[in-house]
Structure formats: C-alpha cells, structure tokens
Amino acid sequence: AQSVTQLDSQVPVFEEAPVELRCNYSSSVSVYLFWYVQYPNQGLQLLLKYLSGSTLVKGINGFEAEFNKSQTSFHLRKPSVHISDTAEYFCAVSVGGSNYKLTFGKGTLLTVNP
Amino acid sequence: NAGVTQTPKFRVLKTGQSMTLLCAQDMNHEYMYWYRQDPGMGLRLIHYSVGEGTTAKGEVPDGYNVSRLKKQNFLLGLESAAPSQTSVYFCASSYHRIGMNTEAFFGQGTRLTVV
Numbered sequence: 001a002q003s004v005t006q007l008d009s010q011v012p013v014f015e016e017a018p019v020e021l022r023c024n025y026s027s028s029v030s031v032y033l034f035w036y037v038q039y040p041n042q043g044l045q046l047l048l049k050y051l052s053g054s055t056l057v058k059g060i061n062g063f064e065a066e067f068n069k070s071q072t073s074f075h076l077r078k079p080s081v082h083i084s085d086t087a088e089y090f091c092a093v094s095v096g097g098s099n100y101k102l103t104f105g106k107g108t109l110l111t112v113n114p
Numbered sequence: 115n116a117g118v119t120q121t122p123k124f125r126v127l128k129t130g131q132s133m134t135l136l137c138a139q140d141m142n143h144e145y146m147y148w149y150r151q152d153p154g155m156g157l158r159l160i161h162y163s164v165g166e167g168t169t170a171k172g173e174v175p176d177g178y179n180v181s182r183l184k185k186q187n188f189l190l191g192l193e194s195a196a197p198s199q200t201s202v203y204f205c206a207s208s209y210h211r212i213g214m215n216t217e218a219f220f221g222q223g224t225r226l227t228v229v
Contacts, residue, residue, distance in 0.1 A: 004156075102159075102206075107154075
C-alpha cells in the first residue's frame with residue numbers, strides 16, 4: 001500500500017525567506033503526486049500536481065515542486081514566502097492501478113513571521 | 115459554479131445521536147469520497163464511491179455508513195455518534211480515477227463535535 005511521509009510537522013520561517021516542505025512517498029509503481037494547501041478554517045485547494053513528464057512542476061502562488069523518483073521525494077519549494085502563505089500543506093499520492101483515492105501525509109504547518 | 119458543497123458546516127451532537135452529512139457536487143463527477151481530518155493525522159479516507167449506486171470502504175469506515183442514490187450526492191451517516199468521531203469531515207469528488215487528467219476537488223468541510 002502507498003504511504004506518504006511529511007518530514008516536518010511545523011516549519012516557521014521569516015517573511016521573504018525561502019522555504020522547502022519535504023515529502024517522501026513509498027510505492028513501487030507509477031504514482032501521481034499532489035500538494036494541497038489549507039488556509040485556516042477553509043477547505044483544501046490544489047497547489048500543484050505531478051502526473052508525468054518534466055520533474056519540475058510549477059503551481060499557484062509561486063510554489064514549485066520537484067519529483068525525484070530515485071529518492072521517492074516530492075519536495076515543495078518557494079524562493080520567497082509571504083505572510084499570506086501561512087497555512088497547512090498536505091502532500092498526497094495516488095497510485096497507478098488503485099488510483100481511486102488519494103493518500104495524504106499528516107501535513108506541515110507553515111508559519112510565516114514578519 | 116458551486117463545485118462541492120457540504121451541509122451542514124458545523125454541528126454539535128450528543129453521544130448516541132445520529133446524523134447525516136450531505137455532499138453535493140455539480141460537476142458531473144463519477145467518483146466521490148469522504149475523508150476525516152484530525153490534528154496530526156492528515157486526511158483519512160472513510161468511504162468512497164465510484165459511481166451512482168456504488169460505495170466502498172476506505173481506511174477508517176467503522177461507525178459510518180454512506181449512500182450514493184444520486185450521482186451528484188454522497189451522504190455520510192453516523193448511526194450512533196461517539197466522541198471519537200469528533201473531527202472535520204471533507205467531501206471530495208473527481209471526474210474519474212485520480213491520475214493524468216483528473217484531480218480531486220474538495221468541499222469546505224463540516225466541523226462535527228460529539229459531546
């Protein structure tokens with residue numbers, strides 16, 4: 001069965017600093033990878049997704065992620081964060097052959113301080 | 115275009131009471147899902163449906179039942195609520211299997227407290 005590990009439960013950073021949120025997955029077959037963002041008291045919004053092709057994926061709000069098959073990772077990055085990026089970020093995987101669902105990591109709370 | 119709509123948004127139940135959460139989507143999606151979100155646990159799949167009239171168990175189905183009588187609606191029922199079911203519930207839908215051309219869309223969530 002597939003699983004997702006988000007290595008940091010909380011990441012505090014200062015405004016305009018770069019940030020990386022780490023995500024590793026376990027699966028021996030093809031995968032589709034997603035990052036979702038949840039702002040306080042709101043639902044989940046798709047940030048970006050990797051389906052195939054280029055391993056560098058660009059998403060909304062200046063975020064990007066790189067798929068690394070050999071390291072089974074899909075880390076999320078932003079070169080300069082804003083206060084408004086404060087939110088919880090979820091990495092999720094859907095596995096080929098059983099891709100009727102998403103399996104989520106436990107989430108990383110990104111707090112951007114002034 | 116409303117997308118995925120969940121009703122109600124908040125609810126407080128007493129232990130042993132029953133209730134139904136409604137999820138409605140207007141995107142003609144085949145697949146629908148119910149997740150629960152608990153602090154430090156991420157989202158866990160309760161039940162899902164791959165089409166009208168079908169349902170299947172997810173990771174944490176105990177204590178819940180679901181029905182998909184109409185394509186656009188997916189109901190989640192709690193027959194006898196327990197404090198362990200205090201959680202935020204999210205409904206999601208997708209056109210088909212999640213993959214190349216399909217992503218999941220989420221509702222705004224239902225915050226349920228069982229006292």
